[in-house]
Amino acid sequence: MITVKHVSKVFRKGDQEITVLRDVNCEIAKGEVIGIIGPSGTGKSTFLRCLNRLEEPSGGHIEIDGVDLMDRMADVNLLRRKMGMVFQNFNLFEHLTILDNITLCPRTLLGRSREEAEAKAMELLQLVGLYEKAGSLPEELSGGQKQRAAIARCLAMEPEIILFDEPTSALDPTMVSEVLVVIRRLASEGMTMAIVSHEMQFIRNVSTRIFFMNEGVIYEEGTPEQIFEHPRRPATIAFINRIRTIEFILADKHFDLYGLFGEVGVFCTKYGLGNDMQTKVQHVLEEMLCEILPFCGPVNLTLDYSEKDYTLRIDFVQEGCTDPILETVPEDSLSLKLIHGMSASLCETAPGSIHVEM
Amino acid sequence: MKNAWIICVLAAALAACSGRQTAPEAAMPASLEELTGHTVAVAGGSSTDLLLSQYEGINLMRISIGDMPLAVKSGRAEFAMMQEIQYDVNKLDRQGFRKCFSGILRGVSGVAFRKEDGTVCEDFNGFLRGMRARGEYDRWYRDWIQNPDSMVVETAARPTPVSGKKLTIGITLVFPYIYYSNEDLSGMEIDLFNRFCNEKGYSPEYSIVQFPALIPSLNAHKIDVILSHIMVTPERAQQVLFSDVYLEGNQCCFGLAPEWDAADGTGIWGRLKDSFRKNLVEEDRWKLLAGGLAVTLEISLFSLLLAILIGALLCYLRMRPDKAVSSATKVFIDTVRGIPVLVILMMMFYVIFANLRLSGVTVAVFSFGLFYGACFSEVFRAGMLGVGRGQWEAGSALGLNKAQVFRLIAFPQALKRIVPVFKGEVISLIKNTSIVGYVAVLDLTSAGDIIRTRTLDAFFPLILVSVIYIILSRISGGLLDALDRKLNPAK
Secondary structure, three states, rough: OOEEEEEEEEEEEOEEEOOOOEEEEEEEOOOEEEEEOOOOOOHHHHHHHHHHHOOOEEEEEEEEEEEEEOOOOOOOOHHHHHEEEEOOOOOOOOOHHHHHHHHHHHHHHOOOHHHHHHHHHHHHHHHOHHHOOOOOOOOHHHHHHHHHHHHHOOOOOOEEEEEEEEEOOOOHHHHHHHHHHHHHHHHHHHOOOEEOOOHHHHHHHHHOOOEEEEOEEEEEEHHHHHHHOOOOHHHHHHHHHHEEEEEEEEEEOOOOOOHHHHHHHHHHHOOOHHHHHHHHHHHHHHHHHHHHHHOOOOEEEEEEOOOOOOOEEEEEEOOOOOOHHHHHOOOOHHHHHHHHHHOOOOEEEOOOOEEEEO | OOOHHHHHHHHHHHHHHHHHOOOOOOOOOOHHHHHHHOOEEEEEOOOHHHHHHOOOOOOEEOOOHHHHHHHHHOOOOEEEEEHHHHHHOHHHHOOOOEEEEEEEEEEEEEEOOOOOOOHHHHHHHHHHHHHHHHHHHHHHHHHHOOOHHHHHHHHOOOOOOOOOOEEEEOOOOOOOOOEEOEEEEEOOOHHHHHHHHHOOOOOEEEEEHHHHHHHHHHHHHOOOOOOOOOEEHEEEEEEEHEEEEEEEEEEEEEEOOOOOOOOOOHHHHHHHHHHHHHHHHHHHHHHHHHHHHHHHHHHHHHHHHHHHHHHHHHHHHOOOOOOOHHHHHHHHHHHHOOOOHHHHHHHHHHHHOOOOOOOOOHHHHHHHHHHHHHHHHHHHHHHHHHHHHHHHHHHHHHHOOHHHHHHHHHHHHHHHHHHHHHHHHHHHHHHHHHHHHHHOOHHHHHHHHHHHHHHHOOOOHHHHHHHHHHHHHHHHHHHHHHHHHHOOOOO
């Protein structure tokens, strides 16, 4: 139904160029529910907005039912009728009642009579549970109600696919579920949808396929089970496990140890690691960096904390090192004993790469 | 209800003002020298103005002749200078004034033509010689001074010259030379010139011009003849071609009569009734006001429509994504808004459209349309900017094209924001049309001025005109308020 080939998007701000979409390729078939997830600022919304050309893609092709949306001759307005869009900020027409919001476009674009359009609108309002709000102005509705009305407005055009752009991000937590219920119902009725959302549990349940977007590309895609249970690529794994990372590069032996402790302390506090853990991390870092590593080159230090299973990992990579380091350290070295005591496990995965699990 | 209140307050002010007259303490001066240290009203740009300017220590107040009695009565000026003949014909002695001295600036008046229009001037001189030879000139002069009212009737009975070469004549209204009587132009100069046109075969068209603007208008080809008892001076003779002398006169200086008592026993309502009769009923003067009102409405309405069109166009250009177009439009808008609307009006009339011979009303509509178009465009833009990007996106995403989004979504929302601000601009436009008198248009304000020059009663016409403007503002404001309520039912 929709084929996306090599779509890119570059924003120009003065002299700066910001590449949001690098090269996006995908196909969406009828009846699919595509969940689009990924870290903030990786182009999820931009991708969705490129699909109906609210954003002008900088390059590539988007075909809908065989018609190239990027073709100069293509009637974009006609193609847009097939694609509904639900916005983060609802964007209901502020000067019209809910009923008029829903009937405006069917009457203007599809040539429906007022009676026809209104009968259909009332049906849709019934579906989203807003039958009684037909005569209200948008400003009189709560956020959740506004979003449901916006979904009804979308459905009134009888679209072949609906694009949801973070439909619950602007809502109070108490109102999220009333909107999700409506979307879930549409999914169960076989509506084709693409949903950008941060509601992981919802996306996992409702989607037939997941796109994980990272750095302007669809980094990994698969069924909800594949993505959530068995992610294959590092960024996906980090995202799914909600891994928080901090990195340091220490040039030589004379690095600022106490400055490093300070930054690590901030990192630990930020993610709720207790004083106890913080002290242990400091000991491990001090012994490792001051006693064990030879500093025959710069050392890369990485701390990864998973918010999913609450584990902290520390990786040391000693560059310019060809022989295993731990083997050269005496078994009964006090430093080594100390590290063993403080951590859950310690191993050297490759010469110079030491992995510590706390 | 509110209107009624305003009118009541103004009526009270009117009544109070009519009675505000104080007897002066100062002794009457007997020569120009004795005017030193006093404030003296003179006609701006007149020969009196030039003469008195040479005396140090005299505070000159440059106003129009019609406002002089009022200026003296209200104490704004202690004395005033006008043609003795005007003083006599207006019977100012009976209105509490007293001549201090006269006989200064004896001078002669001629009709002024452009230097190159020698043939018309010769025609006029020939006509004048004929009149003098037949003795008609003396009769004409005597009858107008002694009994102007019967002369008005006689003039009106004479056929108006219509055929022949067209002449546009610049006039200023001063009784008894030129004034409105029963909606028609009359007065001794009009009578004389109509006789000339009849005899020599010209078709006159009279146009009211402010006295200082007469000579510039003549040289800008806005008018062909100056007929305003303009005094012959060497300076003027360098710029224009004067005919033979047809009037002689001298200036007199007058002030309030020391013995005059304001209390005449008629009371407030009596005075009000008297003013009403004098300013509106006599000679059907209300028709002048009605005519002026119609012109004011005409200019306001057409300017408003034009300004909306221009404003919409400028707003469209200003909001183009193209930087060059947008900033060029901004410069244009800022320039137009930066010039006082009166200056725009004068530039349009005397410079830009000088050679097109457009009527004053048309030029006024263009000027106000342009100025308020620039003002409106910014109001419109503010309204459009208030419509969120999301509204446009939602409309587009549903498949509406740009024009449909504008018509169905953006415009109705912008209109809600525009109307309350727009109301102030519209009222400002209506009131500002009062300056069109500068380009010889007879609007409501000018009509009031004409009545003032004739009746020499300033308060009543001024306040009546104010009341009419207030009512106009209230009506237009009310209409826009109704629109606002319709757009914002929640308010």
